[in-house]
Amino acid sequence: MAEQAAFDYTETPPPGGATATSKEPQMMIARALAIACLACAAALPAAAAEIVYYADLSGAAESPPNASPGTGWTRVTIDFDAVTMRVEASFADLLGVTTVAHIHCCTASPDSGTAGVATQTPTFGGFPIGVTSGSYDNTFDMTQASSYNAAFITANGGTVDGAFSALTMGMAGSMAYMNIHTDLFGAGEIRGFLHAVPEPETYALMLLGLAAVGAAARRRPGRSG
Numbered sequence: 534m535a536e537q538a539a540f541d542y543t544e545t546p547p548p549g550g551a552t553a554t555s556k557e558p559q560m561m562i563a564r565a566l567a568i569a570c571l572a573c574a575a576a577l578p579a580a581a582a583e584i585v586y587y588a589d590l591s592g593a594a595e596s597p598p599n600a601s602p603g604t605g606w607t608r609v610t611i612d613f614d615a616v617t618m619r620v621e622a623s624f625a626d627l628l629g630v631t632t633v634a635h636i637h638c639c640t641a642s643p644d645s646g647t648a649g650v651a652t653q654t655p656t657f658g659g660f661p662i663g664v665t666s667g668s669y670d671n672t673f674d675m676t677q678a679s680s681y682n683a684a685f686i687t688a689n690g691g692t693v694d695g696a697f698s699a700l701t702m703g704m705a706g707s708m709a710y711m712n713i714h715t716d717l718f719g720a721g722e723i724r725g726f727l728h729a730v731p732e733p734e735t736y737a738l739m740l741l742g743l744a745a746v747g748a749a750a751r752r753r754p755g756r757s758g
């Protein structure tokens with residue numbers, strides 16, 4: 534508890550005659566701010582660089598819905614510093630065998646409708662094809678045109694920067710979806726719209742910091758009015 538010792542004026546008041554009781558509120562606030570700053574400093578690097586999106590995949594989520602018993606999930610991690618997109622996925626119990634899988638973007642409204650393919654065509658490189666179940670984990674360099682559908686780049690200023698912005702904005706707006714197509718469901722057997730996932734440790738630290746500041750504020754010496 535090094536920070537406690539640094540602010541512990543109660544035993545030996547500092548020169549100048551300030552009493553322990555008059556110093557205590559400031560000490561509490563300083564200590565709370567120190568904790569808050571530490572918490573935010575720890576939280577910011579991860580929060581600033583990466584956003585994680587998740588989607589459950591199902592036939593019911595297709596447009597139009599289908600009766601596939603298939604299930605799956607995908608987790609998409611956008612790293613804005615490295616300009617990469619990691620795509621993890623797992624799926625099972627499909628009726629058909631996989632043909633292509635990719636992310637479509639951007640629908641006209643959140644969580645509904647259809648859009649063209651935004652990412653690598655015809656399918657994510659290395660995605661398991663010809664199977665009813667499987668898993669996937671690949672990281673794309675989003676500074677490369679090959680990571681996008683060429684038509685998506687053309688539609689977004691003709692640059693990979695424009696395409697990256699459009700794709701990440703679409704994900705943030707719940708207007709991008711992962712779609713797994715099979716031989717029996719050409720338009721897609723299971724899909725799901727991506728939604729941002731708060732990182733629990735990040736939010737826990739931020740809440741801790743805010744709580745500490747709030748506690749300090751409540752302890753401030755009484756102000757009339």
Ligand SMILES: [Cu+2]
Nearest residue numbers: 635650712714
């Ligand atoms: Cu598709």
